[in-house]
Amino acid sequence: MTVLQRISDVVGLMATPLRPSHYLELVQPLWSTHRLQARVESVWDETSDTRTLTLRPGHGFRRHRAGQHVRVGVSIGGRQMTRTYSISSSPDRSDGCFTITAKHAGRVSGFLVRDVRPGDLLSIGLPQGDFHLPDAAPVRPLFITGGSGITPVMSMLRTFVLRWHMPDTSHVHYAPNVLDVIFGRELEGIAAKLPNYRFHPIYTRAQPPRHFSEAQLEELCPDWRERDVWACGPQSLLDDVTACFERAGRARYLHIERFTAPLARLPANLTGGMVHFRRSGVEVRADGKKALLRVAEDAAIPAPHGCRMGVCHTCDATMVSGCVRDLRTGLEVDEPGSRIQLCVCAAAGNVEIEL
Amino acid sequence: MKDAAKRLPVNLDDADIDAVGRELDAIQHDIKSSLGESDRRYILRLIKLQRSLALLSRLVIFASLAFLPRWGHALSGWLPFAIVMAIGTFGLGLAKILENMEIGHNVIHGQWDWMHDPEVHSSTWEWDNVCPADQWKHSHNVVHHTWTNVLGKDRDVGYEILRVTPEQPWHPVFLLQPIFNLLLALLFEWGVALHDLDIHAMRRRRGLVEEDRRTLAGIGKKVARQVMKDYVLWPLLAGPFFLYVLGANAVANLMRNVWAYMIIFCGHFPEGVHVFHEAQIENETRGRWYVRQLLGSCNIEGGKMFHVLSGNLSHQIEHHLFPDMPSHRYPEAAPRVRALCARYGIPYNTGSLTRQFGTTTAKILRLSFPGSHDRSESDYRAAGVHH
Numbered sequence: 080m081t082v083l084q085r086i087s088d089v090v091g092l093m094a095t096p097l098r099p100s101h102y103l104e105l106v107q108p109l110w111s112t113h114r115l116q117a118r119v120e121s122v123w124d125e126t127s128d129t130r131t132l133t134l135r136p137g138h139g140f141r142r143h144r145a146g147q148h149v150r151v152g153v154s155i156g157g158r159q160m161t162r163t164y165s166i167s168s169s170p171d172r173s174d175g176c177f178t179i180t181a182k183h184a185g186r187v188s189g190f191l192v193r194d195v196r197p198g199d200l201l202s203i204g205l206p207q208g209d210f211h212l213p214d215a216a217p218v219r220p221l222f223i224t225g226g227s228g229i230t231p232v233m234s235m236l237r238t239f240v241l242r243w244h245m246p247d248t249s250h251v252h253y254a255p256n257v258l259d260v261i262f263g264r265e266l267e268g269i270a271a272k273l274p275n276y277r278f279h280p281i282y283t284r285a286q287p288p289r290h291f292s293e294a295q296l297e298e299l300c301p302d303w304r305e306r307d308v309w310a311c312g313p314q315s316l317l318d319d320v321t322a323c324f325e326r327a328g329r330a331r332y333l334h335i336e337r338f339t340a341p342l343a344r345l346p347a348n349l350t351g352g353m354v355h356f357r358r359s360g361v362e363v364r365a366d367g368k369k370a371l372l373r374v375a376e377d378a379a380i381p382a383p384h385g386c387r388m389g390v391c392h393t394c395d396a397t398m399v400s401g402c403v404r405d406l407r408t409g410l411e412v413d414e415p416g417s418r419i420q421l422c423v424c425a426a427a428g429n430v431e432i433e434l
Numbered sequence: 435m436k437d438a439a440k441r442l443p444v445n446l447d448d449a450d451i452d453a454v455g456r457e458l459d460a461i462q463h464d465i466k467s468s469l470g471e472s473d474r475r476y477i478l479r480l481i482k483l484q485r486s487l488a489l490l491s492r493l494v495i496f497a498s499l500a501f502l503p504r505w506g507h508a509l510s511g512w513l514p515f516a517i518v519m520a521i522g523t524f525g526l527g528l529a530k531i532l533e534n535m536e537i538g539h540n541v542i543h544g545q546w547d548w549m550h551d552p553e554v555h556s557s558t559w560e561w562d563n564v565c566p567a568d569q570w571k572h573s574h575n576v577v578h579h580t581w582t583n584v585l586g587k588d589r590d591v592g593y594e595i596l597r598v599t600p601e602q603p604w605h606p607v608f609l610l611q612p613i614f615n616l617l618l619a620l621l622f623e624w625g626v627a628l629h630d631l632d633i634h635a636m637r638r639r640r641g642l643v644e645e646d647r648r649t650l651a652g653i654g655k656k657v658a659r660q661v662m663k664d665y666v667l668w669p670l671l672a673g674p675f676f677l678y679v680l681g682a683n684a685v686a687n688l689m690r691n692v693w694a695y696m697i698i699f700c701g702h703f704p705e706g707v708h709v710f711h712e713a714q715i716e717n718e719t720r721g722r723w724y725v726r727q728l729l730g731s732c733n734i735e736g737g738k739m740f741h742v743l744s745g746n747l748s749h750q751i752e753h754h755l756f757p758d759m760p761s762h763r764y765p766e767a768a769p770r771v772r773a774l775c776a777r778y779g780i781p782y783n784t785g786s787l788t789r790q791f792g793t794t795t796a797k798i799l800r801l802s803f804p805g806s807h808d809r810s811e812s813d814y815r816a817a818g819v820h821h
Binding site: 094096097114156157376379383 | 552560
């Protein structure tokens, strides 16, 4: 092992100031180790504005856990942009590929839905996130999903199917109309084949409109108080679900994945401050509302970033000194050495960041 | 007297100078706001081409060893060996030139930071050169580009060893200038590496302070890696033919050094270029800064290939006006800058490589002796600047 390590160090020196991986990449981009890329194997339109991309990741990718998400980077107008997507395929899939499903909303997702072709290369990150199935399969899961919040749950359901073991599962899914149900056919198919899986699609634009309520849950899944729950979807749905489970004293059994960060009300006497990016040697003034990630980017400092909503922790950086406010909770962090999430924190007075 | 000393050698009043500044801002804005996917493709393709050429050339250098006469096969002989070796060496030199000029110099300038690509960014880029990128960012991007051609401030004026303008006082040591000049051309990357060290301050202090030690440590680390690569590891791969590969790598580095020296010396030292005194940059406005960059820089005329190999420093004037504009867009800015200069009667110093390099070399040779009747000096006097 150490001999191999030595050899690889020497070969590394021969490529200085680059790495051998930079030359390997010329032959096959998926072999590079200095950055992770994925090749688009195929594209599939799920609904009129939703598309599933099958991606073959390069060396160094690790198998995800059902429910996790991954950072995907594309170049739009020459500028690199990154967003986070739930992986919709099962980790047990045998061909080494994984799928993400994007809904046409915003620039990056719009680009993935409209402009990506098979053969294109996308830069990706490693799978991340706490919203995943536990090692021991849950005995009686309940899934509550809305819109594209179905994607991480799809990975979980596909895993059950691939493992030939569907636990006693209830699934309540909210979509505007029947045609907007992403993976609708597949879900119906699973429900038809496996009686253990009960699929309850609910159309929010039906007459009269139907939205999540405790009474509705009681009707569809009377034993919801005895189940482990995974919920993912729009802000309002998750807020209602959280409130419902808190009232029932079941908050401990509720696992939630939010696609947008809920922001706290900011105080009126908000002050920003001077932000000092220590490694870049840049100092700029920032107000108390603008996320530090944006502050860094506006100062042309490259900050790694992913979801931009406090989920993926790609942009975490060490705060050397000063004080920041977490925009989601409104709470201030003033302990030197804290790891802060740049995409959801703003300056609260002067602050020095290791970036 | 004081006002006269502050004047720039152009026949423009403050309002004109401000107008020039605004027009240059507009040119910069036009081009920068049009950056897009095709620009990204340009730099990524060039990087790919450069890496392929470097790797291929190193392989060709090794392939040449198969033609050594000692193998005694039909194709062996000194001539085939020399031809293949020369092709490999020339290719490697060319790859190093591309890497340093159109790619490295410009990426480290921040010209590609707008892409937000962590792989091609001034904060992460390291180049194939003994000068560490972070130090060069200080000595070049900060010191030279801010204080362009200001005597006593811009350490690129003569690189602290040459007398390139009669404004610099003569000293008998300059009699050796032709030799220094030749050595600097051959060892250019080493000169650039030591450039961030403030030799004068070190001599004044008679010793090293913490900062100098840090700078030296940075250079040492980079030098060790570069020397290890070109003069130890790749040659060792050739076993008994160690010296052939070492020689080829050395020649490739020399080729890059001489080329970089030529292009860079043509940027600020040809006949007709202006130097400035600190009094002239007191309370300098943006317009005056622009005019100083115009008067202190010189272009070289040539074809497309020549511009790419020179890192578009053949558009030194545009580079000094817009240092963080992607270099391959300078040819687009140049006619607009030139027309602007013509309208305001600002000299636009451009010429063939022969003219620019010829007058630079003639000047360096002439200035190794005391006194001078150099034309830039007389231009300066004619403009009514006293010092």
